[in-house]
Amino acid sequence: MKLNINGVERQVATDWQDETLLTVLRDHLGLSGTRFSCGIGQCGACLVHVEGSPVTSCLMSVKDAANKNILTIEGLAAEDGTLHPLQQAWIDDSVPQCGYCQSGQIMQALALLETTPDPDDADIDQAMNGNLCRCGTYDRIRKSIKNAAIVMREAN
């Protein structure tokens, strides 16, 4: 079984083929930036993109991800280390506190900006409402999404 993760083809060993996409990413392939938090698709900490769409990887069987293109938080920055505008905005406004949910927050924000390049508050509420942050960094997430959106629009 093969997965195409962040542009790199990875093999899934036989013992791991009954697992979820999340546990394969984390515990088999060492891509631990995608986090486990609720296990039932209710919090967004494990969010990755599969074929360009946001997916809670705790609910996806790795079999269903076979041969598909998967983007995780580790693949978001450019190869030379240049951060994605969302990541840079997150740093500029010092968004993370404990940080555990932030991979999922950034991946969901990416999905939002791909369909809605200039989101208003209602767009952000709707898109981000499934991504929980117990530290309550929402105010900074909202600002950072808007700041990143400006940078991304200017780049296009």
Place this chain on the structure above:
Amino acid sequence: MAGLSRRKFLIATGWIAGGATVLYTLRNKAISVAPTIIFPDAESGAAWLQIRPDGVCRMFFARMDMGQNANTGLAQIVAEELNLKVQDIEGVTPSTSDVPPIAVTAGSMSLTAFSRPTAIAAATLRESMRARAAIKLGIPGSDILDDAGGFQTTDGRKVKYADLVDQTNVMVEFDDSKPAPNLYTFDANRDKKQVGHDVTPLDIRALVTGGAVYTADVPMQNLLFGRAIQPPVRNARIAKLDTTGVSDTKGFVKLVQQDEFVGVVCKTPSAVDAAMAKISVTWDLQQPINQQEIDRLVDVDAEMALGDLEHILLDEAHRKDVDWAIDLRFDVQTQTHAAQEPRAAIARFNDVDNEGETDHGLEIWTGTQDPFGIKRFAAMDTGLSEDDVVVYPQRLGGGFGGREHYEVERDAVRLARAVKQTVKVQWTRQDEFTASRSRPASAHRLRIATDDAGNLSDWWYGYVTGHVVFARERLPGWLLPVARMAEDMGVVKGALSPYSAPHQRVEYKDVDLPIDLGVWRSLNGAPAIFAIESAMDELAQQKNIDPVDFKITQMNGGHPRLKNCLQRVAALSAKTPLPEGAGYGRGFACGIYDKRCYVAVSADIHIDHETQKIKVLHMTCAQDVGMAVNPGQLRAQIESNLAWSVGMALLERFEVGDNAIQSANFDNYSIVRMADMPSLDIEIVDQPNIPPAGAGEVALVAGPPAIANAIRAASGFRALSLPISFEDVV
């Protein structure tokens, strides 16, 4: 540990290898840097830092990082004292074998307790470097002036720290019974370069690229996965256990049973889920678990009817038979931590007779607020000596008071020992809800009378709550009844009001509740101050007086810092007009957390009949933080507390069912989401002459009553229990 043995210790662990190191001995027992809550030891507690031979300043990060980012603040203090940039400082999180015991990270105490020792250690190092520079250059120390990264002479020669150290070990000792060197951090007239400025967390890049390492991310060879059953309450006994079919699970390795402990080890994480699903336990409970039983046990009116409550905190010319203007009961239900990271631990047993990387029989990787407590409990659990156990503390994905016990670590340790291989355990979300030791339910009776002039004459506040710090199994069983005769420092938080009255009594009783409980953000601070600030607001509303003016008047000239916060928040809130129309209201509340942190909050709410919801639109907060070491991170902590305030006031409903905890995941326990979050306006009151007050759990005491008071202003409804629902109000 005495200076000499500590020195040997540091050399033996490799912490010292050339350069200059400060050994800091704390003799002042008043400074609360005791190692762990449970086993205080006033001799311990230390701040180490070092100029390495290459000139780099290295410090131990003695605080467990769970998002509060206290270590950055302490690094700023070191940088200020040594004329460095904070980014130049190398921080190291020590294992329990690298240092003598350090205090549990709790109580918003990190900057309060550690700022001064850290500043003294750094200033001591700076002055010893200055003395070395004087010898090297053959001029008096008074002619050697500060410069970035070292010193310069009056005639312009520069000396860097790296020029003053070599491979020889230099020990710089400071004993806090001696006068402290000049501390730049606490010099209000100094133009500070590091302290008082916004510094983003030093590791923030890792936090946005997925590179941050929490316990479950620690790379391990030959790792197995395990999990244990969490009982509904820790004193439950197994009545019936059915493990049929567990060993048939694909990837199954071992079933482990030891008294009430039942767990499995498998080759992959999902195999653990599958095996655990096949285990069925019937529990024998020592007392029934249900909401009615909890309500009965905290029934403050029933307890007060029997006479004085167990503990009397304040008793001044108390009068019982008065014409009470306010006689209200407030009920606050259980609330849980729900940190985003389900706790995890990795354990490995080593054959120490063989030549290995470590001479420890047991290694534990875990995110905990109390690494030394975990080490001690692991030794007790396994029968190993404490010297044989090492804990490698990891970053926490949220703590909030819920990560102080030997629990997930126990699971990993027992399973690893049974299979003689490294085992990782991560709790499920349901385990977190069941076993996180939530904040106890409590009930509060507040009676207030006023005199002819409208001032407070009588104040009678009684409350009943579950234990907080003295909760079950926090202490050895024999010690518990003894400890409970004393004041539980968690239960008394927030109980004494800032308001003045000639006749006052404050009394409480703490009781054993049928579910496991413990420390939650602000402890009893938020429940008690919710009751006090709601009652005072109600009195002002009944008298038709402005609640802010009324509260300030009733402080009777006391608590100027709190008064200042209230005045500032009144001004801050006025910047944003409350929308016109029915269903909108603005409320205020204030509070003192732990006698050192002062805060006032306003909330604007809308009771929305269309969506059938209460929405918090806007909150403002003025918080007196003492000296603001890192204003941006203080602001972050306040934002977090205001988010929690919305959750506590309106959303978080912990369900206890018939002999089980019903709340199991985020689909049946609501925490604040993006759409619930109000806009915020925050003012930090910086007091450069006062030590840092701490901020991790402060604004949460004033946020919930501000929201409840806003609902009262909007609708006339006085919330007597939390959380408040739309249906309660209409």
